Amino acid sequence: MPREDGKRNFALRDADGSENSVYSGNTPRQAALKAARRLHPAPSEEAVDDHAELRLREKGTDRVHVYHGWAWTEEKPDDGPDWMPDSVTRANVSKQGIEHIDE
Numbered sequence: 001m002p003r004e005d006g007k008r009n010f011a012l013r014d015a016d017g018s019e020n021s022v023y024s025g026n027t028p029r030q031a032a033l034k035a036a037r038r039l040h041p042a043p044s045e046e047a048v049d050d051h052a053e054l055r056l057r058e059k060g061t062d063r064v065h066v067y068h069g070w071a072w073t074e075e076k077p078d079d080g081p082d083w084m085p086d087s088v089t090r091a092n093v094s095k096q097g098i099e100h101i102d103e
Contacts, residue, residue, distance in 0.1 A: 036069030
């Protein structure tokens with residue numbers, strides 16, 4: 001169910017089907033990127049060697065959006081604000097498909 005601002009809620013599912021975290025976004029990819037930033041980051045984009053599977057169930061539906069996600073760290077941009085840390089985490093995701101759950 002979309003909210004008034006158009007955002008939807010997506011629950012991150014573990015391998016056993018439990019849902020511990022909820023991410024919101026206008027699209028499933030936006031929520032998947034938020035979840036991927038919480039993965040253990042590689043030291044650089046070139047050093048990424050493994051992808052985690054992210055399974056996001058859209059709240060109010062039986063759809064599970066499946067993504068492969070990975071994260072890495074980068075130096076702060078030159079024009080970054082003073083409050084930004086010297087190292088930031090970046091992430092990327094690749095959609096694998098949509099599944100429907102039978103519960």
